[in-house]
Amino acid sequence: MSLEIINTVDKLTLSDQIEQEKISLNLLRQTNCKLEESIDILEDQLASIEDEDNEWKTRYLIQKEMNDYYKRAFFFCDQQIPKAKALQRTINRAVRRGSKLSSYMDLDEDSVQELEDYRTYIIKLCRELESRIDQEGKKSNI
Template sequence: MTGGSNSLDVERLKADIHQEEQIKQSLEQSCHELTNTAVELEKRLKLIDEESNEWKTRFENQEEINRHLHRQIALLEKRIENAREELKTAKTRATKIDTNEISKESLSEIEGEKRSLLSQLRDYEWRLEQENKAYHKANEERKTLTNEITDIR
């Protein structure tokens, strides 16, 4: 029975070797699939990083635009205030002048100055209104982009 026993041992060893080869092949396939998955995940991560940088750049640009609009609004408000002061000064000067001493030329000059100041005031108010609209539109866009960035994360 030693010959039969050896034969059984050899068959069992062959079966074990065959089973080990199948396990090895299965493990190699799993390793290959995991490697492919890791490569895909790295590609996705790179794309997400690139998108994040794009959104970050957009956000920073929008913040810079907002700061610029704030400065313009402040400047226009100051100009409006100056125009109002000039108008008050012109009105005060006009009321202090003795109407008997005013020539028609002086009167038309003062009226022209008044029209000019009123026109300048309306122009500044219109520009301020336009800047204000642009600011609010930019601010809404900033909020939308911020929400999109938050949703992506």
């Protein structure tokens, strides 16, 4: 009987050890699942950081392109505004003297209309650029 008792005790001990191993195995599996979830979350965060970096790079490149465009527009305006102002002074002088612009400058009506249209275009362009500068200044101060 003593051998049977020892065998029974050994079996119980082994079954307890097996049960403890199963519990440990389940804990390890749960921990492994949680670690995999954490790794997935961290990989997603890393991808979003890389995307954010690309977004800022894209924003920088777009802003640089816009700045270059505005520099070219300002250069164009700097060249055209004095011409438009001189033309406007000529028109104003002719009007003040009471003479017609066409006889003053020896131009036909189509040329006068073309000059007036060009003058209007330059004035609108100046106003538009001034408003854009104001808007960009407000955006950059925000």
